[in-house]
Amino acid sequence: MNIILFGPPGAGKGTQSKHLVKKINGFQISTGDLLRNEIRNNSKVGKMIINDMDDGRFVSDEIVNKLIKTLIFDSTKKDRLIFDGYPRSLSQAENLDLLLAETNQKIDLIFFLNVNKETIIKRIEKRKFIEKRSDDELDTILRRYDKYMETTKPVLDFYSRNPNFHEIDGTLEIHEITQKIDTFINV
Numbered sequence: 001m002n003i004i005l006f007g008p009p010g011a012g013k014g015t016q017s018k019h020l021v022k023k024i025n026g027f028q029i030s031t032g033d034l035l036r037n038e039i040r041n042n043s044k045v046g047k048m049i050i051n052d053m054d055d056g057r058f059v060s061d062e063i064v065n066k067l068i069k070t071l072i073f074d075s076t077k078k079d080r081l082i083f084d085g086y087p088r089s090l091s092q093a094e095n096l097d098l099l100l101a102e103t104n105q106k107i108d109l110i111f112f113l114n115v116n117k118e119t120i121i122k123r124i125e126k127r128k129f130i131e132k133r134s135d136d137e138l139d140t141i142l143r144r145y146d147k148y149m150e151t152t153k154p155v156l157d158f159y160s161r162n163p164n165f166h167e168i169d170g171t172l173e174i175h176e177i178t179q180k181i182d183t184f185i186n187v
Contacts, residue, residue, distance in 0.1 A: 004083045007113030008148045010120040011170045017084040027077045030084040034067045065095045072099045090154050110159050113170035
């Protein structure tokens with residue numbers, strides 16, 4: 001079972017992804033984690049990424065698609081992928097479709113955690129204190145939220161026509177969101 005989780009920064013994608021990893025014995029593919037790892041490893045790609053992230057911009061589709069391809073082509077992860085924050089653009093969605101087709105896979109469920117900006121601000125302030133993430137500065141998050149809503153809208157429109165697309169109120173408590181997601185998973 002392959003699953004996509006959409007939602008703006010701070011929507012709870014990571015939390016729900018971790019739950020799904022346990023539930024379906026899956027593998028979380030978090031673009032944010034992949035990008036932060038590249039930065040932490042001080043790789044050439046990481047140096048390119050850090051400027052974009054610090055300015056609240058999304059990293060280029062080319063870089064993200066290359067990082068994702070390696071994971072999709074890993075046969076030990078086949079049909080157990082949980083995409084957390086990918087795809088964020090139509091070109092990434094098209095790339096995902098191509099990569100999955102090449103590996104004889106498909107997307108089984110798509111969840112959009114819909115959260116308003118006020119809730120995001122509260123969650124980010126809490127996460128910043130607990131996790132001490134460098135990309136959790138409030139002004140950066142607000143820019144990322146606005147950019148996310150602007151660039152991801154076409155992707156949401158694209159996937160919302162899919163019968164496996166489900167919008168979930170992301171302002172609910174974590175356990176309530178988890179329960180709603182679980183109603184669609186037959187494991």
